[in-house]
Amino acid sequence: MDEVATISGQVTELAYALDTFYFLVTGALVMWMAAGFTMLESGLVRAKNTAEILTKNVGLYSIACIMYMLCGYTIMYPPDVGSGVFSSLATIGGGLLTSSDHTVEEVIASGGDVYYSGLSDFFFQVVFVATAMSIVSGAVAERMKLWSFFLFSAVLTGFIYPVQGFWKWGGGFLDQLGFLDFAGSGVVHLCGAAAALAGVLLLGPRKGKYGPDGQINAIPGANLPLAALGTLILWLGWFGFNGGSELIVSNVGEANSVALVFVNTNTAAAGGLIAALLLARLWFGKADLTMALNGALAGLVAITAEPLTPEPLQATLIGAVGGLIVVAAIVMIDKLKIDDPVGAISVHGVVGMWGLLAVAFTNNDGDFWGQLGTQAIGLVTIFAWVFFTSLVVWFGIKKIMGIRVSEEEEYEGVDLSECGLEAYPEFSAAE
Amino acid sequence: MDEVATISGQVTELAYALDTFYFLVTGALVMWMAAGFTMLESGLVRAKNTAEILTKNVGLYSIACIMYMLCGYTIMYPPDVGSGVFSSLATIGGGLLTSSDHTVEEVIASGGDVYYSGLSDFFFQVVFVATAMSIVSGAVAERMKLWSFFLFSAVLTGFIYPVQGFWKWGGGFLDQLGFLDFAGSGVVHLCGAAAALAGVLLLGPRKGKYGPDGQINAIPGANLPLAALGTLILWLGWFGFNGGSELIVSNVGEANSVALVFVNTNTAAAGGLIAALLLARLWFGKADLTMALNGALAGLVAITAEPLTPEPLQATLIGAVGGLIVVAAIVMIDKLKIDDPVGAISVHGVVGMWGLLAVAFTNNDGDFWGQLGTQAIGLVTIFAWVFFTSLVVWFGIKKIMGIRVSEEEEYEGVDLSECGLEAYPEFSAAE
Amino acid sequence: MDEVATISGQVTELAYALDTFYFLVTGALVMWMAAGFTMLESGLVRAKNTAEILTKNVGLYSIACIMYMLCGYTIMYPPDVGSGVFSSLATIGGGLLTSSDHTVEEVIASGGDVYYSGLSDFFFQVVFVATAMSIVSGAVAERMKLWSFFLFSAVLTGFIYPVQGFWKWGGGFLDQLGFLDFAGSGVVHLCGAAAALAGVLLLGPRKGKYGPDGQINAIPGANLPLAALGTLILWLGWFGFNGGSELIVSNVGEANSVALVFVNTNTAAAGGLIAALLLARLWFGKADLTMALNGALAGLVAITAEPLTPEPLQATLIGAVGGLIVVAAIVMIDKLKIDDPVGAISVHGVVGMWGLLAVAFTNNDGDFWGQLGTQAIGLVTIFAWVFFTSLVVWFGIKKIMGIRVSEEEEYEGVDLSECGLEAYPEFSAAE
Secondary structure: OHHHHHHHHHHHHHHHHHHHHHHHHHHHHHHHHHHHHHHHHHHHOOHHHHHHHHHHHHHHHHHHHHHHHHHHHHHHOOOOOOOOHHHHHHHHHHHHOOOOOOOHHHHHHOOOOOOOOHHHHHHHHHHHHHHHHHHHHHHOOOOEOHHHHHHHHHHHHHHHHHHHHHHHOOOOHHHHHOOOOOOOHHHHHHHHHHHHHHHHHHHOOOOOOEOOOOOEOOOOOOOHHHHHHHHHHHHHHHHHHHHHHHOOOOOHHHHHHHHHHHHHHHHHHHHHHHHHHHHHHHHHOOOOHHHHHHHHHHHHHHHHOOOOOOOHHHHHHHHHHHHHHHHHHHHHHHHOOOOOOOOHHHHHHHHHHHHHHHHHHHOOOOOHHHHHHHHHHHHHHHHHHHHHHHHHHHHHHHHHHOOEOOHHHHHHOHHHHHHOOOOOOOEOEOO | OHHHHHHHHHHHHHHHHHHHHHHHHHHHHHHHHHHHHHHHHHHHOOHHHHHHHHHHHHHHHHHHHHHHHHHHHHHHOOOOOOOOHHHHHHHHHHHHOOOOOOOHHHHHHOOOOOOOOHHHHHHHHHHHHHHHHHHHHHHOOOOEOHHHHHHHHHHHHHHHHHHHHHHHOOOOHHHHHOOOOOOOHHHHHHHHHHHHHHHHHHHOOOOOOEOOOOOEOOOOOOOHHHHHHHHHHHHHHHHHHHHHHHOOOOOHHHHHHHHHHHHHHHHHHHHHHHHHHHHHHHHHOOOOHHHHHHHHHHHHHHHHOOOOOOOHHHHHHHHHHHHHHHHHHHHHHHHOOOOOOOOHHHHHHHHHHHHHHHHHHHOOOOOHHHHHHHHHHHHHHHHHHHHHHHHHHHHHHHHHHOOEOOHHHHHHOHHHHHHOOOOOOOEOEOO | OHHHHHHHHHHHHHHHHHHHHHHHHHHHHHHHHHHHHHHHHHHHOOHHHHHHHHHHHHHHHHHHHHHHHHHHHHHHOOOOOOOOHHHHHHHHHHHHOOOOOOOHHHHHHOOOOOOOOHHHHHHHHHHHHHHHHHHHHHHOOOOEOHHHHHHHHHHHHHHHHHHHHHHHOOOOHHHHHOOOOOOOHHHHHHHHHHHHHHHHHHHOOOOOOEOOOOOEOOOOOOOHHHHHHHHHHHHHHHHHHHHHHHOOOOOHHHHHHHHHHHHHHHHHHHHHHHHHHHHHHHHHOOOOHHHHHHHHHHHHHHHHOOOOOOOHHHHHHHHHHHHHHHHHHHHHHHHOOOOOOOOHHHHHHHHHHHHHHHHHHHOOOOOHHHHHHHHHHHHHHHHHHHHHHHHHHHHHHHHHHOOEOOHHHHHHOHHHHHHOOOOOOOEOEOO
């Protein structure tokens, strides 16, 4: 029987290793989304503001990683809250000043409750908070001061995001209410969009975006191949984002679940892209590439709240509705003179709300309206918390150091004033 | 003994989980190839046609995903055909209107026949059909109507591809004949190239490509870093394409096989690149980057029909021959006034044929000529089926809605007429 | 008991499969670093030299793969040296003329000593040597002859790199001395930088870089989004580079180790980026994007020598010091009129040295100065070997075929003279 116990222990260790490796691979895919946002945003701004948006993206990712390590993770998964895997991970994570992790004895004694490395959990979580912050940079592009943005990044990733993350994923009151948000249509995407909206409202539109007679001027992005590349990077990264959020893969049922999440994530994006492209064609008369790209992202955001329950055809429809919504939302938000150069508030905010509410169709235990209400509570809670705290923080930064570059700097482009260099010094601008 | 049975079940489940995860990771790499084709093609067309080729690429990927879900997968793997893993997967896959998958009991009872999630199989298959369709978009670039292209995409991915896919991978007559095509030099690459050729023949060359006095004018691509990036993305994705096609990794022999496939895939690409670069240097006097990139892709296509049997040095040679062939084929096809802006027909078609025939050198059971004949039968069958059905479909689309943009639209660039925007609005063209 | 033995064998096989798959996935991520260097370097050179640097990057990767297969791997891991897993892998690897790999019997009989595919080891190793060579291409950009560079690539990857690789990773004298270099701050990064320095010294600076009156002229890169993309690709690939260097993942302790390596690699890069960005802001008055990117890479290089021992906060600091060093080193090396267009010697050489020495802080068995001395011996040995052999080889190539293009070719750009095409033919240069 000793031999059997040895083998049993080996099997437990092997499952732990597989789940940890799965977590690290999917986490690396989510980290890759940082490149997706960087390319998407740098493709959608004008050439003269490109170096600065690149700097913002790589900077915010780094700030997110450090702030979440220093305090965010502990706020979101506090050691004394929750039970089972969460509390022990949080103990490990406390400030991440230690590199200790689960021992073999702990793993085997847990009877399956401890099934992956605590550090792999931290890695997976830290790239999520960076994703939320990446959403903000696009919306405030082309006119915000670089260092004000970085200061806000530190507050969002170290405090605002973790608090609402705790409410749902840390076992807080939204989780206990029955609010469902599998991989973060709310916790990540709506969070980022709410913070962005607060910033954009205080910041005001770019010069020349809205004319004196009420006309809306399109300001086309300088490099659409980069925008397409960014979208495809995000699409790939989303397999990690949603696929890793199952948190376990090591048995038949869980492996099937992860596979279904991959299939649904992919098909929701496809549905969103096609729907947005068709709607743009019908509405504007042209197959607008940027709408198609935003449609794919909308499909991805929409399915993120629940990629595991829908059948693939349902997932396609959930994504497609997201694609329709995003086109309408971009037009509407522009009419409201809320200037969001990349459509981030529409994609992640408006469609994030759709994703949260759509969960009630597929996961309602027979009580559609009840679940819809719960989803609405979560939605409003996340939005209200992030929007108002962000507004306060943005307002404070505005008072202290300002948030908007000078008119002349905006005209010349923020690349020169903020970064001291140009993104494309040899390619002459066709003004 | 109960404990032993429990552990035995856990081991079976763990193997299922590992094989499913391997399938999902390699499938995600194949999905990434969509970004590779998108970057490659957008780098090799002129600036004025770039937004449209981006739109085509993201659109065709989405169409492929949806059409293959709706009918393609069921055609290729019909429930009542084949046996063992194939038939049960097909049952699951039927129209993909269900998200059910293998149960634990089914997996354990199968004694190893059912060893991965059916949905992971669908995910892996669906990204393959998108690859085949991606090949077409490059060849018809810069002059084809967007929506005609999308209509054709739906037919190829929902019907033409799955039928010949069934003949080989669904257990159809080519499989029964002994035709070998490990990961799809024929089923995927030759298929895409044959459909492209049919389209190009009906479409005709770009304006200005062939002069009135028979001269051939080079039309250089606008953004070679994107072409290089696309090639490297495809190179990476091909580890998934070939490496995942082993379908299993969970024991010593299979893990070794997957490793060998990775090594051979890499070295064949390296061989193709070097051979094409050297030939271009000798022939044209310059180290032509685009030839080098096509050489790498040719090496990859060449090894795809059989990456498991050759030793690494043989794989390098098979790839190198592919690299030589592709340079000659590009020159030849240009001389025939078949205008293929990115060389897709040469890379995927001509070299795909070489890959299929080269199998006879390494896998012939002592009967080289017999296997060569079987490979030729498969080659001709796939080419004939795809070419003629595609010709009919292209012809029908041409009659109904036309396939070519107007001369003026072509002159102005299809970006403005089809998509209503420019890819690089600020970078002035050096006409 | 037969059943128990069967299951035990299955578990051993499954662990072997997981470790092999882990090796292949991390190896694929390292291969992806080739795309990172390609994008980084093509973004940091001028438009007129872009096609050539792309050609160099894809060419050197291919040459590295073939040369390392033909002789490099056998030199680095000779069959008759070392013991356990190394010697048997080397036997398999000998010239890689065989595709045979470990048998099931061998694996089970080894009692855990043979735990992954020999071919997966080769795959992992071959992408490392390509990384080392990639470092060189950036430093010698914009003025070196293409084919002279390729000739040097063959010698470095087939001989110079493997010899010093053997000294450490093949079980040679540096390993026996106790010199520590987990994933290659020395063996890979310092090696590449030393070879680059030798080349740059013989080659001289670019025309116009240093004025007659001693002034230093900045020559900005043409496409900073590509540079940012390249950096993010390298960041992602480094999870494979460092994460795969643990060589095993299949039990609780090892899975935890791999997770810690991922966390530390990520946070060191973040620390390096922030530190470099802040220093550039304080020193130059601007948030210099290229310094930030080099800071991230410096953080990665710095942690590569020992990503497993530090706690995450320590790793952040090690990376941050790397970020400070790289800014100073770039300025200093420029003052010495050593013209390194992308900062490769600073990032990989100077910071590689920091990484090697920093190991003494975290891994010293109570003898800090002793370990520091050992690290210094390894550092000097690697630098001296690679620098002087490279100098001899570069010198020989200079005598035989020259290493520098003509003044006119340099003025016109090496794209036209070497590759016969332009990277951006339509985007007019703003001279």
